[in-house]
Amino acid sequence: MTATLPRTAPSVDSTAQPSRPRIHTRGRLRTVITGVVLALIAAVWIYPFIWLVSASLKSGSEVFGKGLSLIPDRFRWDNYLHAWTEVGFAHYMINTVIITFGTVALVIIRSALAGYVLGRRNFAGKRVLIAIFLITFFIPEGYTIIPITQLTDQLHLLNTHLGVILGLGAGGHVTAILLYAGYFAKLPKELEECAELDGAGPITVFFRVMLPLAWPITSTVFILTFLFAWNVYLLPLVFTLSSPELRTLAVGMTVFVSEQSTDWSGMAAAAVISLVPVIAVFVVLQRRFVDSIAGAVKQ
Template sequence: MTQRRSGTRTPARLGRRRPLRPGRILTFVGLLVLSLVWIYPFIWLLSASVKDSSEIFGSGLDLIPDEFVWENYLRAWTEAGFASYFVNTVLITAGTVLVVVVRSALAGYVLGRYDFPGKKLLIGVFLVTFFLPEGYTIIPVTQLTDQLGLLNTHAGVILGLGAGGQIASTLLYAGYFRGLPKELEESAKLDGAGPFRTFFQIMMPMAWPITATVVILTFLFAWNTYLLPLVFTLSEPDLRTLAIGMTVFVGEYGQDWSGMAAAAVISLIPVVVVFVVLQRKFVDSIAGAVKQ
């Protein structure tokens, strides 16, 4: 009888590397060039933020400054008032995200799980309002906020940004909740859970990938929006956001380009951090690979 040799056996193909094909190399080089072209404006902004204003456009494509001027960040943070603008933007953005997530999830849950008269008409109205530019609704929103006594306040800006249609977020939740099995609600009802407890303790935690997507989209919208916070804080400059604060660097006889670049980098840092933290859930939600 032939005895089998004990021990681990290495597969014949283990350790072999796939040969680099010309097509694969060309694809890699092409993607690398496109990535560099895509990221170049951000690198240029970082470089401009530590340059002197006269050097920004005089150095051409040279990204390395002759001398690093870190005072640009200090000037933007203190002299231009970006410290208070940053706090205002964080408060307004956090409040807007909270309002949008809660109301969009509740509305999406109703649209996705229940049938009621006029449901299709309501969805049609939502879709119509989705295409309305912000400028068409700014006047009635401002008048309503003024009548509520919330104009020139953080709460007024938050309600103005978060209490609108938010159709995309609502439909995202509706589509997700529609695909969940009905047995979840039936089991919760047997355990004595009411509608709100079922929603907040069962449905909402399962919709975390959708919530991450809504948080990112709403965060970007609220952080970078300009028109509504400008109108709502015309008589209260101390309530300005970072987007409005950029106008501080534009004067009657010139612009402080280096200070503006430093301020832009400051305003971009939270956006990058939020996207890095939530990007996995964001990609999974968009791709439809929702993991429960």
């Protein structure tokens, strides 16, 4: 019999150091540096808003007299009371809410209907119509304000909430229409066929089947239209020149500017009041907004 030699374990270099701790340390250092850089960028980004809040609590002489200092000598909460009651921003807030939500509802309904036709139906001149939509996307608002005003005046709606809503919501809104068209085009035809077999007509198919499925696009259009209608200035200014009681928050800012002086602290307080609802809506809907954008991109 031949003897078998015992196997020897491979030699291990006791001086070798594991590389994991070093890699872990580098990863942690990179994370810390990234966090610091992002924190600095966020501080620079949010500083104007913080300065605006600080200016709303200062006196008129302190707003620019103290430079970039954020702490006022005395917190003047009466600036908000002055803007809300004496200047009339409580009434402007009601006007803005009515006009904004009316515009959002009108834009969603008409954009969804137009997008449904463009996305689900083939007809002569479809590409030409889309090209016209894209061309109107680049037309500035100032070029369309005159015909919109004349048309609204002929309808006797110039100094009304409904006139402002129609002026804001009946425009092109090409982005919303194309978002709906692209989303509806990706939905399977079997959805409509099944609904039609159950006896549903075209209107029922749209409102009870197709539109509920398009909630990611509806969320996006809601937020974008809300921001547009809440902050728009030119059209509400023209439509309410002879009716100051119909002013919106954006137009109401002009109250603080006179020929002799400008009430900067009151304007800052009014700006904060007008920004709070926008921030609240975005904070509540930001997750849905991000998800809807991601869903639209995937489509």
